[in-house]
Amino acid sequence: MAMKQEQVKQAGVGTQAIWAGEEEYLVQGSTQVPVVHSVSFGYDDVDVWHEVGLGKRPGHIYGRMTNPTVQVFEEKVRVLEGAEDATSFSTGMAAISSTLFTLLSPGDRVVTIKDTYGGTNKIFLEFLPRFRVDVALCDTHDYDAIEKEISKGCKVLYLESPTNPTLKVVDLARLARAAHRVGAVVVVDNTFATPVNQKPLELGADLVIHSATKFLGGHADALGGILCGRKDLVRQVYHYREINGAALHPMAAYLLLRGMKTLHLRVKQQNESALKIANYLEGHPAVEGVYYPGLTSHPRHRIAKEQMKGYGGVLSFSLKGGVDAVRRFLPRLRYVHLAANLGAVETIAGPPRTTSHVECTEEERRAMGIPEGLIRYSVGIEETEDLIRDLDQALEGLGT
Numbered sequence: 001m002a003m004k005q006e007q008v009k010q011a012g013v014g015t016q017a018i019w020a021g022e023e024e025y026l027v028q029g030s031t032q033v034p035v036v037h038s039v040s041f042g043y044d045d046v047d048v049w050h051e052v053g054l055g056k057r058p059g060h061i062y063g064r065m066t067n068p069t070v071q072v073f074e075e076k077v078r079v080l081e082g083a084e085d086a087t088s089f090s091t092g093m094a095a096i097s098s099t100l101f102t103l104l105s106p107g108d109r110v111v112t113i114k115d116t117y118g119g120t121n122k123i124f125l126e127f128l129p130r131f132r133v134d135v136a137l138c139d140t141h142d143y144d145a146i147e148k149e150i151s152k153g154c155k156v157l158y159l160e161s162p163t164n165p166t167l168k169v170v171d172l173a174r175l176a177r178a179a180h181r182v183g184a185v186v187v188v189d190n191t192f193a194t195p196v197n198q199k200p201l202e203l204g205a206d207l208v209i210h211s212a213t214k215f216l217g218g219h220a221d222a223l224g225g226i227l228c229g230r231k232d233l234v235r236q237v238y239h240y241r242e243i244n245g246a247a248l249h250p251m252a253a254y255l256l257l258r259g260m261k262t263l264h265l266r267v268k269q270q271n272e273s274a275l276k277i278a279n280y281l282e283g284h285p286a287v288e289g290v291y292y293p294g295l296t297s298h299p300r301h302r303i304a305k306e307q308m309k310g311y312g313g314v315l316s317f318s319l320k321g322g323v324d325a326v327r328r329f330l331p332r333l334r335y336v337h338l339a340a341n342l343g344a345v346e347t348i349a350g351p352p353r354t355t356s357h358v359e360c361t362e363e364e365r366r367a368m369g370i371p372e373g374l375i376r377y378s379v380g381i382e383e384t385e386d387l388i389r390d391l392d393q394a395l396e397g398l399g400t
């Protein structure tokens with residue numbers, strides 16, 4: 001029996017990941033959401049068609065705007081994030097760029113942090129300045145400096161926490177309060193944390209973004225992005241997306257939906273494994289530094305503990321021998337894909353200088369505090385002890 005959607009809203013995150021949004025499009029007794037590939041949707045009655053087109057009654061017109069399978073995905077994430085509204089995109093970057101280009105106009109000011117994901121950082125450094133948007137890039141862990149920049153006035157405060165790839169943590173509630181004092185819209189990229197570990201809207205954000213390609217989908221087989229939050233803002237960004245065209249494909253929406261049914265189980269396992277692995281690496285003589293908000297040695301561990309339920313499945317570490325040690329170490333690992341992705345069921349590792357921050361120059365990476373010998377390690381759902389044994393054999397004899 002399908003559960004009523006009203007009940008689902010009150011349920012725990014695991015129940016929501018499975019049931020939210022599911023009922024509306026189940027056809028002829030099917031228990032799984034169908035993949036609707038149709039590009040357009042036909043109407044016998046021209047007046048009904050017109051009303052659907054005007055948004056006065058539910059329905060679909062054309063796949064660049066809405067689609068039944070895609071709509072279920074949007075609804076599931078909306079419920080998980082506790083948002084008023086949600087709209088989806090072909091990729092996480094499409095969600096981020098559409099949001100920023102909707103909210104910002106020439107002459108506006110945006111405050112953000114130096115440690116956003118490499119692609120996001122490019123938007124701040126390269127594209128927004130071309131449209132005469134003033135960008136204030138702040139040190140991610142210097143909350144006083146961020147507050148000072150916000151108090152000068154801004155239209156948008158854009159944050160990410162924990163950050164990619166150095167796992168810095170931003171005090172979301174404190175900075176959201178500061179932004180609201182100057183009337184700014186607060187946007188948070190919640191990709192690393194997932195709604196299982198962190199709910200930015202409850203902490204004061206207006207909008208939450210995910211690269212659904214990562215933990216939401218969890219199987220590294222579909223690209224996607226999503227924006228959730230205040231209805232008035234989400235509708236504005238939806239309008240930008242329906243015209244600019246970065247719509248999520250129904251097949252990708254189906255794969256993401258299927259992946260999300262196990263979101264809470266995957267993330268729980270990844271939280272536990274990542275913490276154990278971070279502790280193990282911190283004690284290893286070949287390791288120079290470990291970046292993980294769950295470690296008590298993390299400079300913002302206290303804030304992470306306050307605003308997160310778990311610390312997530314991604315950690316980074318640097319080796320004492322720098323890039324040379326990384327070159328020798330990575331191919332020795334057995335249970336990893338050496339690839340540019342994260343958040344999947346398989347463990348994935350790679351150096352940010354060739355993955356998330358390949359677009360940046362060495363100086364830009366240095367300015368962001370990303371060591372050239374850093375390795376980002378996205379923990380999969382393999383047995384924790386197997387992953388530790390794997391790391392152990394690969395680290396043996398390196399730089400000690």
Ligand code: PLP
Pocket residue numbers: 091092093094117119160164189191192210211212213214223224225356
């Ligand atoms: N946000 C974060 C934190 C990411 O790590 C990524 C990609 O790695 C993105 C956004 C961009 O997502 P996508 O690759 O789906 O465009």
